[in-house]
Amino acid sequence: MNNKKEIIDIINLKAGMITSNDIVFNGTVLVGKGIKLTEQMLDKLKSLYAFDKVEVLSNEEVSKEVIAIEEAKTTLINVSNSVEYIFTNSTNLKSSNTNEINEYAKKLLSQIKVNNNIIKSIILNGSGEDSIYMHSVNVAVLSYLLGKWANISESKLHALIYASLLHDFGKTKIDKKIIDKPTKLTKAEYEIIKTHPILAYNDIKDIPFISQSVLYGVLMHHERCDGSGYPLKLTGDQIHKFAKIIAIADTFDAINSNRAYKKRKKPLQSLKTIKEESLTKLDYSLCNTFLKGLESYYIGQNALLSNNAQCKIIQMNLNDLESPLVFSNNEFIDLSKSRDLSIIELLNNW
8 A cells, every 4th residue: 555644743743643654763663653643642752852744644544544454354254254154064175165265365365465454453353262263364364474474485375374274174073062162171172172183184185186285284283393292293393384384373363362261361472472482392483583573563552551551562572572662651661671560452553
């Protein structure tokens, strides 16, 4: 999108205007790109005497951005509904079914490229309590991003989205009472859950022309580099790259979403967990690529602090991912030095 911008004298800035570029002072981002200005922000900017003019989006462009966000939500819901329809109306996935999923993978890929707000929607909303269909769509989008950042070719990226959409198909073969159980699973129930990669693999392995990369992505997405995963207890390089990517996306969305048996954790906990598990379970290099890539989606985001004050995330701290630099009540707060405060919710910027 070619944003229409207006350059405004700082004295004429008004609360509600939206920045079209980062506002930087002494190397620090004071206000991120795409942020709705508040009275407190305006007071701070004017007090610095460092800015004569600020670039903001025109009213027409703001309307386009709001529409783009709604379109992003609609895209995710539509693809999720389509995947659910195919999965729940197929005793076994056949070539015709997977061709349909392949087409939805193409549509999803085209939408990701033109609407960056799809990523924002996933970060803000997770997949709710839908641990199969919306979750699979979210994992497909996040896997695509990580694959792109890891320099996977365009043709393989399409196969990666395809594998991601199919990765939890095996769960549709398991008793829904176990999948949606609101309390902790028994050991026996967990062993049943652990069969879902094999169930999916066995169902799709005989489909003509399906690639090994897709099959291995589905079969191995719960394997872990230290051998603690399932179903094959593979380690390190024995695990296909697609499976390693899907594992990271799967972990992120699961932590970032409500489930029947748990509430979603604090919004930055998913990033912290990815970093922690990169040391043993998840691929270290891919995790670093994922965290650095996602960082820009958090900068400039509205958030709610544990003291009920609203803030803007100004700068992420890769060494302490739950404790970024924020701007709140006319001051900058480094949460890594203010341990009594934490971010408890991400808020819609619009």
